[in-house]
Amino acid sequence: MTLIVDVEDRRGAFSLNAQFTAEAGVTALFGRSGSGKTTLMRMIAGLDRPARGHIQLDGETLLDTERGRCVPVHKRRFGYVFQEPRLFPHLSVARNLDYGAWFQRGRSGRGTRKTILDLLGIEHLLNRQPATLSGGEKQRVAIGRALLSSPRLLLMDEPLAALDEARKQEILPYIERLRDEMGIPIVYVSHSVAEVARLADRVVVVDQGRIAAIGPAADILSRAEIAVAHDRREAGALLEGVVRAYDGKQGLATVGFGSAELLVPGIDFEIGKPVRLHVPARDVMLATRPPEGISALNIVAGDIRAITRGPDGMLDVDLACGDAHLVARITALSGERLSLAPGQSVFAILKTVALQR
Known part of the structure; x- marks a missing residue:
């Protein structure tokens, strides 16, 4: 998998000018809050359109502003996991998952429904309503819904940001299993060194709308200049x-x-x-x-x-x-x-x- 992103935009006083390439595995968009990570993610997903840009996945052009091409969100076949689970409150867990599976519509996925339920440990939750779930359980259901749509790329926008430390530690092993067992490429947004260190293969450092550094996680997270630019307390x-x-x-x-x-x-x-x-x-x-x-x-x-x-x-x-x-x-x-x-x-x-x- 090769994702090529080259976008440029301005929103008020904030300007974005970013170019990077993501490969298979987990690519983390890492940086402080307000640096432009989520804006980049929404442009990849097709939820926002930049003033100028080119986005390509495995040779298929998803966005080319010069030629007026912009593939709609539903045709990009990306799974998106937001900070909040965004489950339908009137539907059971099973029916929330069915909503994700509806988008698959005959396409062969990377795993069966049973595989995904076992991977995320949510089979026992199928008859529950979202209001009765913990924060970690809700987020696991949201991930399952995204996976059941058979995405060719999974976008995760700070999926642990709304959780307390105990719930983060609960859900991190499931994301690791997703990375190791499903083989689906992931773009993961975070400003947490600990999360990125645990999950990412490759790190793209975003700073004030620009790409400050790109490279293997072990190299990027050990750089003193990266620590100075972000949170030195987490550096190591x-x-x-x-x-x-x-x-x-x-x-x-x-x-x-x-x-x-x-x-x-x-x-x-x-x-x-x-x-x-x-x-x-x-x-x-x-x-x-x-x-x-x-x-x-x-x-x-x-x-x-x-x-x-x-x-x-x-x-x-x-x-x-x-x-x-x-x-x-x-x-x-x-x-x-x-x-x-x-x-x-x-x-x-x-x-x-x-x-x-």
Whole structure:
């Protein structure tokens, strides 16, 4: 799947001029609120039309303003999941899902109704009314309705924004299963580093209506300049590794990243399974000598690649730890006391509980 987007528009004081390409997997449109992410999404869906633009999916032109071509929303065959579930309140869950299936009209989908119900864990909700569902359940039904329309592309516009933290953690595994098991390409809008780190293969950074950066999630989310431009509190490193061992008694998995290893808490690890870890920069300490007599389980040797000073006086220290990449956020005073400099060998100390799967 290849989605090509080239659009330009102006709405009051806000101007949009964005060009990017999305491939198979999950492409995240990432940026602060008001940066233009949802506007881009609505243009891809055909809900809004830019002053100038060209949008193409797998060689089919969906929008070409110069030639006056604009494929209607219902003919683009895209599934759209909004921030709010937008279920029909007078219809049961089953009939809400039937509404999505009605658009399929004989087309072969990526999964049967039973497959989708099992994937999202909503079969037991079929006879319920939307008013009786939790926020997470409503959103899972909304995703199911979109999938049953047999879309060739799924657009998800901050689908977790209206949920509290507990409901977010409830629904994230279902979106991961959707990504891994359905094989449907997804464009996912978010301003949350944690969501993007967990779900995205590719990140398109949107800043004030412009594309600031494009690349693999692990590369983009580890860049100090991206953290400065967005929320530095969430900045860190995204690691992609494989489970090498699991200690059920201690509830700890050994995750390998090339020559480096980390211990990660959890109860559902499978040996040999790929995993992603988001390591917040604020939870990484540095030492110039091997530390002793501390409770931290993860101590990794590395070399300083770069040091970036933020507007708040903090330092982001970029580390190469074997095949892994980490970022540590420390005070400028700590950097001075340790005499840190690029090329210097140090030890990164990670609290095991700080690792986010």
